[in-house]
Amino acid sequence: MRTAAYIHIPFCEHICHYCDFNKVFLKNQPVDEYIQALLHEMHMTINEAKPDQLKTIYVGGGTPTALTAAQLRTLFAEMHSILPMEQIEEFTVEVNPDSSEEEKLAVMKEFGVNRLSIGVQSFDQSLLDAIGRTHSSDSVHDAVKRSREAGFDNLSLDLMFGLPHQSVEQFIDTIEKAAELGVEHLSAYSLKIEEKTVFFNRQRKGKLSLPPEEDEVTMYEELRKRTKAHGFVQYEISNFAKPGRESKHNLVYWNNDEYYGFGAGAHGYVNGVRHQNIGPVPKYIEAVNQKKLPYLNEHKVSRVEQIEEAMFMGLRKLNGVDLDELSKRYDKDLNKLYHDQIKDLSERGLLVSEQGMLKLTNEGLLLANEVFEQFLAVLED
Missing domain, CATH: 1.10.10.920 (Arc Repressor Mutant, subunit A)
Incomplete structure (x- = not known):
């Protein structure tokens, strides 16, 4: 049963030091051509593998809100004509606090987006600077405020712990400030050093100072304790929700159900086959323009x-x-x-x-x- 779709937007206005997702700097990229190729991939896939009625859509990146309001409108309007979206229960878009302009939020609301995942990571400015984030604590508050004013009543914040030089006290402060914003969902992940990242190169050179393991364990224990005190229910190792606000899309992954994966570098699981799309944007566009699915590899799951x-x-x-x-x-x-x-x-x-x-x-x-x-x-x- 396929009731979920993931859509990848690979463009970023800056590259965070920890991120190993498929992404490129936005400047001078063929964004409009990419959107058309993305829509064409959806069309080809749906024709080849008829879906069940979609229940969840997740637009991630990269930074989806690196797109302009007009580009978001083009993407969402065409998606509605290609995908069976009449019974969508959860439609999530990842949002960067720095690019959560009112016009973009209005477009998302107009086309049925009903859940936002806001990338926060920390409320400590020194840590934000250290991991390559460009937003501030104040911009997170502004993003939440604008989202509420636009009519969104299901907001999730992404947090991180085990960051370079991060203390237990700093992470506790981040948990408390996140909870005070009154959001419906929190995701909190420990830092993993991945290849092809700034942090990987620093670690390899002996220039990355991470908290001791016992501090990271304490951070996780504080996370569990403090989210519970604020009325969140832990439903997955790294995810906490107010009752009834669990991420329906992510539960598709944890239940090992099939899902569509659209976009450069995206992963999908259809008809018992897992696939990964071509990552480089120009090669992805070229493959789709040749009227073939842009698969880098496929694997029949035994x-x-x-x-x-x-x-x-x-x-x-x-x-x-x-x-x-x-x-x-x-x-x-x-x-x-x-x-x-x-x-x-x-x-x-x-x-x-x-x-x-x-x-x-x-x-x-x-x-x-x-x-x-x-x-x-x-x-x-």
Whole structure:
């Protein structure tokens, strides 16, 4: 079942030091040509793989709001003529605080966008400068205010911890300031050093000072404690929502369901095949103009891989996985197949089974990757 679509806008007005997503500087880029190629890819894909009725759309980047209001209007208007959007429940666009102008917000609202994900990362100006962000704490407040005035009642803020030179106290301050804004959702991720980033190069040269591991653990524990105190419910390792405001689109990924992926460098999962699109914008446009899907690679997901993905993605959710339901879905007795792993992890206090759901314990949340590894390379094809 395919009820979700991800749309990638690769343009940025600046490049953050930690970001490894497919992106390019906006200046001198063929933005209008890219939008037309993106729409053409949607059309070709829909003709080739008929969708179920879409329920969620997520427009990410890059920086979607690097587009002008006119370009956003072109994109959204044509999307409505190509994609089956009559029953959309959640339509999210990532927003940079510096480019959340009223005109752009009005266009998004006009075409059915009902959720905004605002990239904040920190409310500490020294940290924002250190990670290459150009916005200020005040601009976040302004972005939230403008979004509310434009009629958006579902806002999410993205935060980061484990940043270079970040103290526990600085992150606590960021959590509190984010909660004080009265938003409906918070995502908070620990910094991961990825290749092809400024931070990767600095680390390789020994010029990147990261907080000690115990501080990062404390930051995560404070995150869980303080979001709960402010009325947020943790529903995934890194995500916290006011009741009923969980991200429906991201749950598609964690439930290991299929989804469309449109745009340069985007990933999709359709008809049991995962694909990655060509990344460089000119090559992506060229491929689409030749009337072929712009795939860089494709991979048919085996039944074993589907089961592994369902386990480690599903265990990211705080309510865990229903092994009986997954056993029916994949026609395999997962209780039996993973008996030894479940027994060992349960005895170590990392997993617990409650009301038919297998889920991470509090200790398991801190060692989640170690737990996930136990469900890989176990089953035979």
